[in-house]
Amino acid sequence: MADSGRARKLSERIQQIVATMLDTRIKDPRLGFVTVTDVRVTGDLQHATVFYTVLGDDEARSDSAAALESARGLIRSEVGKQTGIRLTPTLEFVLDAVPETAAHLEEALRRAAEHDAELARLREGAAYAGEADPYKKPATDDGSSEA
Numbered sequence: 028m029a030d031s032g033r034a035r036k037l038s039e040r041i042q043q044i045v046a047t048m049l050d051t052r053i054k055d056p057r058l059g060f061v062t063v064t065d066v067r068v069t070g071d072l073q074h075a076t077v078f079y080t081v082l083g084d085d086e087a088r089s090d091s092a093a094a095l096e097s098a099r100g101l102i103r104s105e106v107g108k109q110t111g112i113r114l115t116p117t118l119e120f121v122l123d124a125v126p127e128t129a130a131h132l133e134e135a136l137r138r139a140a141e142h143d144a145e146l147a148r149l150r151e152g153a154a155y156a157g158e159a160d161p162y163k164k165p166a167t168d169d170g171s172s173e174a
Contacts, residue, residue: 041066041106057090059090103117
């Protein structure tokens with residue numbers, strides 16, 4: 028079993044190789060604006076998961092996924108040549124959901140900020156429902172409470 032440092036270095040190298048291949052050697056017209064965001068290699072260095080994002084709509088994502096699937100063998104052989112390891116890991120391409128998640132979180136934060144601003148606006152002219160100081164004061168010698 029390989030140590031995690033070696034797997035990390037291999038994943039970084041695979042990310043560089045795949046990004047270069049997509050930029051220079053893969054000439055599939057279905058391939059859109061693809062960015063390789065991360066690569067994760069298993070501990071035994073036998074499998075690599077390549078995470079990517081695609082700029083565009085759902086059709087561009089599906090076309091790019093098909094292009095990556097058809098170029099998987101060429102990319103894997105180039106990874107094997109450039110890394111020089113005994114067993115080249117299998118490659119799996121997975122669409123990264125980070126941009127959609129980030130957009131969802133930004134929308135939730137925007138709604139929360141609007142709600143906070145509305146509460147602050149409502150709070151400006153508000154008055155206490157009862158007395159301003161609802162706590163009881165200790166009684167003085169004459170029987171009345173202190174003011």
